[in-house]
Amino acid sequence: MATMAEAIPLPDASASEPGSQREHLMLDPRPRGEMNDMVMESMHTTSKKFWGMVIFLVLTVLFALVGAWVYMIAEGMGVTGLTRPVYWGIFIVDMVFWIGISHAGTFISALLRVMKYEIRRPFTRAAELMTTFGLIQAALCIFIHLGRVWLAYWLVPYPNGRDLWPNFHSPLMWDFMAITTYVIASTMYLFMPLIPDLAMARDRSTGWRKTLYRVTSLGFRGTEAEWKHLKTAMNIFAFAIIPVMFSVHTVVSWDFAMSTRPGWNSTVFGPYFVIGALHSGIAAVMIVLFMIRSTMKNMKYFIRPEHFDFLGKLSLIISMAWAYFFFNDYLVPWYGGNKFEQLLLDFHAHGPFAWVWVSMLICNIVIPWAILWNKKWRRSPWLMLVIGIVINIGMWIERFVIIPVSLTITRMPFTWRIYKPSIEIPITIGTFALFMLLYMLASRLIPLVPVWEVQEGQNAHTLRKVGKAKIPSVGDID
Amino acid sequence: MADTLTLLALFADIDPTVLAIDKLHEMGITDEKMDIVSGIPFNQEVLGRPKLSTFIPRLAMGGAMIGLIAALFFIFGIPGLYPIRVGGQPMFPIPVFFIVAFELTMLGLMGTAFLGLFLAGRFPAYEPKMYIPEISDGKIAVVFPCSVEMQAQFKDAMLSLGAEQVRSVEAKSL
Numbered sequence: 268m269a270t271m272a273e274a275i276p277l278p279d280a281s282a283s284e285p286g287s288q289r290e291h292l293m294l295d296p297r298p299r300g301e302m303n304d305m306v307m308e309s310m311h312t313t314s315k316k317f318w319g320m321v322i323f324l325v326l327t328v329l330f331a332l333v334g335a336w337v338y339m340i341a342e343g344m345g346v347t348g349l350t351r352p353v354y355w356g357i358f359i360v361d362m363v364f365w366i367g368i369s370h371a372g373t374f375i376s377a378l379l380r381v382m383k384y385e386i387r388r389p390f391t392r393a394a395e396l397m398t399t400f401g402l403i404q405a406a407l408c409i410f411i412h413l414g415r416v417w418l419a420y421w422l423v424p425y426p427n428g429r430d431l432w433p434n435f436h437s438p439l440m441w442d443f444m445a446i447t448t449y450v451i452a453s454t455m456y457l458f459m460p461l462i463p464d465l466a467m468a469r470d471r472s473t474g475w476r477k478t479l480y481r482v483t484s485l486g487f488r489g490t491e492a493e494w495k496h497l498k499t500a501m502n503i504f505a506f507a508i509i510p511v512m513f514s515v516h517t518v519v520s521w522d523f524a525m526s527t528r529p530g531w532n533s534t535v536f537g538p539y540f541v542i543g544a545l546h547s548g549i550a551a552v553m554i555v556l557f558m559i560r561s562t563m564k565n566m567k568y569f570i571r572p573e574h575f576d577f578l579g580k581l582s583l584i585i586s587m588a589w590a591y592f593f594f595n596d597y598l599v600p601w602y603g604g605n606k607f608e609q610l611l612l613d614f615h616a617h618g619p620f621a622w623v624w625v626s627m628l629i630c631n632i633v634i635p636w637a638i639l640w641n642k643k644w645r646r647s648p649w650l651m652l653v654i655g656i657v658i659n660i661g662m663w664i665e666r667f668v669i670i671p672v673s674l675t676i677t678r679m680p681f682t683w684r685i686y687k688p689s690i691e692i693p694i695t696i697g698t699f700a701l702f703m704l705l706y707m708l709a710s711r712l713i714p715l716v717p718v719w720e721v722q723e724g725q726n727a728h729t730l731r732k733v734g735k736a737k738i739p740s741v742g743d744i745d
Numbered sequence: 746m747a748d749t750l751t752l753l754a755l756f757a758d759i760d761p762t763v764l765a766i767d768k769l770h771e772m773g774i775t776d777e778k779m780d781i782v783s784g785i786p787f788n789q790e791v792l793g794r795p796k797l798s799t800f801i802p803r804l805a806m807g808g809a810m811i812g813l814i815a816a817l818f819f820i821f822g823i824p825g826l827y828p829i830r831v832g833g834q835p836m837f838p839i840p841v842f843f844i845v846a847f848e849l850t851m852l853g854l855m856g857t858a859f860l861g862l863f864l865a866g867r868f869p870a871y872e873p874k875m876y877i878p879e880i881s882d883g884k885i886a887v888v889f890p891c892s893v894e895m896q897a898q899f900k901d902a903m904l905s906l907g908a909e910q911v912r913s914v915e916a917k918s919l
Contacts, residue, residue, distance in 0.1 A: 299881075300883065448851060451855075455855060485863075485870065489782050494786035503855070507858075511851050
């Protein structure tokens with residue numbers, strides 16, 4: 268092919284033209300200095316609207332999350348809607364939901380890095396940040412659910428005066444270990460590729476920002492040895508964190524599946540939870556990318572319709588996989604004929620929460636399948652925002668159906684009672700507000716686009732003339 | 746011994762940089778004495794330089810072993826010290842071991858890989874270093890020592906190969 272094809276220079280940067288090569292970020296390079304300035308400008312630019320939103324979120328966190336939690340601690344768990352037989356309610360729903368959200372960062376960043384998917388480059392950081400902030404919410408939900416949160420340290424294995432160690436035979440302990448591992452690993456994985464961008468920010472900042480970036484960039488200069496060590500460590504992480512990601516949601520599913528409750532004791536729960544996590548996580552990335560693109564300066568250059576298209580395709584495939592696992596999880600107990608399993612399935616489809624169950628199927632299957640098959644629609648950021656929100660509503664509902672709704676039907680019918688959440692609702696709103704607040708503040712401190720990775724990708728791309736066509740070609744630069 | 750200084754030649758692209766490295770070899774500067782500073786990573790094959798090694802993978806394997814040993818202690822040591830019968834399970838259950846062992850092994854692996862980055866890269870390093878901010882704008886710098894008498898010769902050689910600037914640098918705070 269070498270004789271037939273000749274490499275031709277990439278076009279100069281200008282407004283991307285639909286249908287041309289320039290609509291692809293990797294084929295529309297700009298000088299590195301210009302890209303740096305664009306990212307720095309996006310971090311430095313704030314408006315009254317931004318600060319208004321920050322104040323609103325701070326107040327929401329203070330009243331809905333902190334205030335309600337303090338009230339719950341003072342009054343006891345009786346102020347929640349938890350009662351027999353539903354002892355796990357919305358706090359656990361939220362915990363599972365946020366862990367699911369956290370999966371997208373690792374999936375997009377690590378898996379696509381290992382597979383050398385070039386399209387990942389501009390939005391890995393945005394997704395990784397979601398992982399860390401999502402896990403903070405998940406951990407918070409566990410502490411809230413504990414009730415007597417001041418005894419949380421009992422989970423930590425250390426020699427103590429009580430002569431009592433945590434029970435490592437318990438799925439709850441596995442969960443503690445898996446989430447701890449994932450929080451630590453994903454935070455480190457967020458930080459490592461950030462170092463060169465923090466160094467870039469250091470070179471372009473003054474005042475307190477200069478001090479902040481100087482400290483956090485650790486004195487990085489970009490020598491051969493520094494790059495070698497950084498790339499090696501990042502490679503180790505990219506391979507190691509993928510199975511950890513799968514293990515975390517599998518272990519979360521075992522919190523339920525290891526019991527013999529109807530609806531929970533399922534061998535398919537592990538992969539079903541993992542695929543559900545990816546479903547909500549990828550959808551959340553779509554929401555975040557839309558927000559970044561539409562509210563931050565210069566981000567339209569980095570985040571393009573091609574990225575929404577890619578995420579839309581991924582989301583469609585994951586939606587199909589989720590439907591497959593859901594059907595597996597439904598069919599076996601339905602066919603098995605166990606009385607309480609049958610009662611539970613009937614309760615899902617025809618009980619007072621039937622509308623919730625049906626909404627779950629509409630949000631997770633019907634709407635994504637109806638929209639995401641169309642390339643033109645996938646390339647519409649607005650529509651992808653709507654799809655992202657719909658899928659996340661569907662996935663939150665899925666966890667609601669699995670946990671409090673399923674707990675309603677036990678093998679002791681005299682205990683059946685409908686779960687009515689109370690203080691859980693403001694606390695849930697508070698966790699969402701805290702996630703948004705953290706993300707908004709981080710967007711002004713952390714370069715959300717890994718500029719060095721974008722430039723590395725653009726350097727690896729060329730247009731190759733084959734016959735009469737110009738074909739994008741990627742060199743393996745790693 | 747003649748006075749030496751450190752020169753920095755700044756290039757806009759990788760191709761002239763590689764030519765400059767070859768020229769420096771010809772002029773007697775060995776690979777050990779020069780360093781390449783860049784805003785994106787280039788592997789050693791691209792630069793035509795000897796491969797660099799790093800001890801991070803070995804350290805990470807050590808960390809994984811420590812994690813595994815911790816898991817062995819948690820699963821087999823603790824029930825031995827504080828025996829509690831749970832749910833009819835054996836005191837030393839093998840399947841449970843795999844779960845705890847996996848999580849702790851991976852935590853050990855990644856924790857030490859992260860630590861290794863600090864040790865191998867000698868981070869954090871806040872003392873003055875030879876650096877110019879243009880590097881993060883995508884420029885590539887070749888840093889090498891030369892004697893004061895040879896300075897002009899090296900400068901001409903680098904400029905003729907496309908260097909945008911050649912100047913002596915001194916360590917400064919980043």
